[in-house]
Amino acid sequence: MDIVVIGTGGLAREFAYYFAGASDGIRIVGFSSVNQTEHGAFKLPGVLLNDDITPEIAGADKAVVAIGIPAIKKKIHEKLKAAGFSFPTFVHPSSIVSDRAILEDGVVISPQCIVSPNVTLKTLSYINCSCGIGHDAVIGRYVQVNPGSQLGGFSEIGEGTLVGSGSTVLEHVRVGEWATVASGSVVFAKVADGATVIGNPARRMRAFEK
Numbered sequence: 001m002d003i004v005v006i007g008t009g010g011l012a013r014e015f016a017y018y019f020a021g022a023s024d025g026i027r028i029v030g031f032s033s034v035n036q037t038e039h040g041a042f043k044l045p046g047v048l049l050n051d052d053i054t055p056e057i058a059g060a061d062k063a064v065v066a067i068g069i070p071a072i073k074k075k076i077h078e079k080l081k082a083a084g085f086s087f088p089t090f091v092h093p094s095s096i097v098s099d100r101a102i103l104e105d106g107v108v109i110s111p112q113c114i115v116s117p118n119v120t121l122k123t124l125s126y127i128n129c130s131c132g133i134g135h136d137a138v139i140g141r142y143v144q145v146n147p148g149s150q151l152g153g154f155s156e157i158g159e160g161t162l163v164g165s166g167s168t169v170l171e172h173v174r175v176g177e178w179a180t181v182a183s184g185s186v187v188f189a190k191v192a193d194g195a196t197v198i199g200n201p202a203r204r205m206r207a208f209e210k
Contacts, residue, residue: 001088002060004049005031006076008038011126012066016044018092018110018129026090029060054083062088064108065124070142070160070178077106077124077142087124116153134171146183158193
């Protein structure tokens with residue numbers, strides 16, 4: 001399968017490292033980025049493309065959006081979908097994903113993750129390495145879950161939320177849409193839409209909100 005990777009930042013480089021040789025049949029034909037230096041500086045495979053691409057220009061009609069900022073990821077996804085790209089799902093072979101989990105378009109599950117039965121991962125949610133997702137959890141569109149995070153059973157992470165590295169969301173807890181859970185936080189109670197929480201127990205930090 002030929003794919004184009006969107007982005008040349010850290011997440012895109014991680015994706016290339018994890019998946020370029022990890023699964024048979026995956027070939028990165030190029031990277032699309034507004035940054036014109038990272039592709040060459042990091043010796044990434046394929047060609048460098050600008051951010052205004054079509055499947056014909058890219059030489060592939062499948063894309064992975066390896067952008068860690070959910071709002072930007074959503075904007076890029078909508079643009080690329082309108083241009084005719086599709087978004088396959090990628091699961092690293094070292095991860096354990098229940099055959100009763102639901103993975104929508106564009107989901108990425110990085111190495112050494114566990115996704116339990118009846119989990120739903122919605123469009124373009126990105127689960128970075130060494131994360132655990134408990135049974136019946138629902139992860140919304142464009143969510144970014146960073147390394148080492150643990151999401152309890154029946155938890156819910158709303159669309160566009162960022163879960164920082166090493167965070168824990170307890171079972172049955174809902175984190176709202178477009179929220180931020182700071183790295184290392186432990187979330188015991190509901191998080192409002194757009195809120196930023198930090199600490200153990202996690203508390204709202206309005207000074208960090210836009």
